Amino acid sequence: MILDIYKDSFEYSAQDWKTLVILGVMAVLSFLLLPVFLVTGYNYRVINTAVHGIINGKDPLPDFDDLVGMFVDGIKVVIVQFAYVLVPIIVFLIFAAIASYLGDVASVAAMIIGSLITFILVIICCLMVQMGLCHMAYNDGAFSKAFAVKELMKVIDDIGWVECIATYLGLIIITLVIAIVVTTLIGLIFSIFGFSGLMLGADTSGVFLLGTFINWLVSMFLVGPYLSIFNSRSLGLLYSMQIE
Template sequence: MILDIYKDALEYSAKDWKTLVILGVMCFFSFLLLPIFLITGYNYRVIENAVHGIINGRDPLPGFEDLIDMFVDGIKVVIVQIAYLLVPCIVFIIFALIASQLADFASVAIMVIGCLITFVLVVIACLMNQMGICHMAYNEGAFTKAFAISEIKKVVDDIGWFKCIATYLGLIIITVVISAVVTSIIYAIFMVFGISGAVLGADPSGIFILGLLFNSAITMFIVGPYLSIFNSRSIGLLYTMQI
């Protein structure tokens, strides 16, 4: 079932390359901050389609109409993400403050324990956060549903904690592998050009810089948006496993 989710999401994310470019342009202007909420809002729409769809269905990619609504959805998602990460952050700060009042071994021991507890809380918070966003999307965007802890926990219980964590680990691995493969291929091509130019007596530095710029462009306008949609689609489909 998890492999079916990955297969669906990989195919779904490549349905419309123009959408990837549009998201890439938004990413390019993300230093203005406002486009970040539009990107997040679009990913929310992907999740919304997924939680109301089925694996290997014929769901189309969301459009870019109603940008104001998409922007508002993006703000809601960011607030949810921040809220869920507050607890691990507060716990870490508490342990850091306690450790700062101790000395030597006791301080180190407290920090190690604090880091381990914080790590566990971060994993739980990230999982609950993503399922919370899916739960909000499934319930017609009701913001309070993102914090309905008992309902969200039941969703995760029904899916299975191990299956949820395994799916997330798989997403991380796939994301890293795709990014690494694309980057390696591009660098390999431009390295061949650079070496060939050097053999012919040309300065290869310009080719290497061009390769760096080309790789950055491909990552921003194609790979990044593709992986963003892939992850959002996968998370939404994971949520449907308990329905």
């Protein structure tokens, strides 16, 4: 089932390169802050489509319309993410504060225990964030549903903790592999051209600069947006498993 989710999401994310470019433009303009919420709002729409769909259901990519609504959804997404991330941060700070009042050995022990607990909480909270956003989308955007912990725990129980964690970790690995492979290949190609020119006595500084620029363009306008849609679609489909 997990592989079916990945397969569907790979195909779904590649439906329209224009959508990827638009998301890339928004990402480039993220320093203005407003586009950040539009990007997160669009990814929320992808999740919304997925939680109401099925694997290999041939769902279309969401349209770029109702920008105000997309912006509001984006703000809600960021708030949910921030709220859950605060939990492991607060726990770690508590252990750090306790460690500061202890002796050397006890202080180290407290930090080790605190770091371990924080790490476990990070995994759980990251999963809760994603399931919370999916649960919110499934319940017509009801903001409170993103924090309905008991309902979210039941959703994860119904899907299976192993399946949820495995899918989430798999997405992290796939994202890293694709990003690394693409940037490495582009860098390798231009490096070959550059060093070949150097061996012929040519000035190839422009080649290396061009390679860096092309790498940035591909990452920002194609790979990055593609992976963000891929992840959102995958998590939405994972959530839909407990509905079937």
